[in-house]
Amino acid sequence: MKKLQMLLVFGMLWAGVLQAQQTQYMVFDFIKVEKDQLFDYIEFKDLLEKVYRQALNDKQINGWDFWSLQNGADGGDFQYIMVTYYNDPVKMMNGVDEEAMIQYTKIAYPHLSDSQVRELFKQSLAMRELPMRLYMKVLAATEDNFQFKPGVLASFDLMKAVEGMYSDYEKSEIEVFKPIHQSRIEHGLMGHWSFLRAALPQGSEAGSTHLTVNLYKDYMQFFNAQAYEDMNQTAEQRAAVNAGLNSRDQKWIYLATLENVVR
Numbered sequence: 001m002k003k004l005q006m007l008l009v010f011g012m013l014w015a016g017v018l019q020a021q022q023t024q025y026m027v028f029d030f031i032k033v034e035k036d037q038l039f040d041y042i043e044f045k046d047l048l049e050k051v052y053r054q055a056l057n058d059k060q061i062n063g064w065d066f067w068s069l070q071n072g073a074d075g076g077d078f079q080y081i082m083v084t085y086y087n088d089p090v091k092m093m094n095g096v097d098e099e100a101m102i103q104y105t106k107i108a109y110p111h112l113s114d115s116q117v118r119e120l121f122k123q124s125l126a127m128r129e130l131p132m133r134l135y136m137k138v139l140a141a142t143e144d145n146f147q148f149k150p151g152v153l154a155s156f157d158l159m160k161a162v163e164g165m166y167s168d169y170e171k172s173e174i175e176v177f178k179p180i181h182q183s184r185i186e187h188g189l190m191g192h193w194s195f196l197r198a199a200l201p202q203g204s205e206a207g208s209t210h211l212t213v214n215l216y217k218d219y220m221q222f223f224n225a226q227a228y229e230d231m232n233q234t235a236e237q238r239a240a241v242n243a244g245l246n247s248r249d250q251k252w253i254y255l256a257t258l259e260n261v262v263r
Contacts, residue, residue: 024062024085025092025199028134028156028211031080037127038079044124045080047105049260052084054104055096056262062087063263067154067256077131081156081256089199092135134198136211140174141194142182146215148261152191153216156254158208165247166209170197172244173212180241181214189225191215208251 033041045066052064063085069078086092096104098121105117112120161169173195181193192215198208216222233241 022087024087024138025089026086026136026138026196027084027092027095028132028136029082029084029130030078030132030134031082032078032129032131033080033127041124041127044127045260047108047120047124048082049262050108051101051104052096052262054107055100058104060091060096060100061085061262063148064261065148065258066260068259070255070257071253078254081254089137092199134208134211135200136196137199139170139195139197140178142178142185142192144185144192146192146217148258148263150258150261151218152258153219153222154256154258155214155216155222156256157212157214158251158254159210159212160207160249160251161209162247162249169210169244169247170195172240172247173210176237176240176244177212184225184228187228188221189228190221191217210248 048066049064052061055061056063061084065081065083067081067083069080084092084095102114102117102121105120106112106114109117159169178193178195181190184190185192192213194213196211196213198210216225
């Protein structure tokens, strides 16, 4: 009996460890580049893909995406969104520092000298601004086999939970909206959905507290999803949806196309 109890306790502890290891963390960097430097930066992002692939091989990150914005907040505040994936909050906060980036660049471009690599990074950092960075933790996601590849479409929806309704909002996203998005995926109307919470404590003046990621294979699927209306929803389901909508303020929607990806 004691052995059985010990096995059960060990199993619960191991399940907790596995769950912690499977938690995904994401850093969203919103990037602004001056118009006269856009062409140079397009070349630099291709270099970034090779560098972050080395970081993935080194197990410093879980993945990396580079998205080109189709729309945004105030007419060109950002042109790109860079997303870096981690399986550990400490790694997320430390990020990939500049010295490590330089070392990975040397591996990806062995023909470049140390001084050439450092000058390349100096120039690239000078041509961009990072007006906003979000540290996020994934709370829920749909079950799917969505393939990240250049050309897929994303809607990044920044949300702010209504004061006093923080837990109500999270519950509605997970229990009400996740099944709706799962159904859309099963009907071929979208590719993936995930719900994220800010990983760092924020004050009441924070612009957003949560984020949802909606992924589509192309514009056709995106517009079909916008036009879709579930006529089979019950009155109770519609009430739950409306309660969820009232528990948050949808601050901004950023529509973006995937240009570079590392997995």
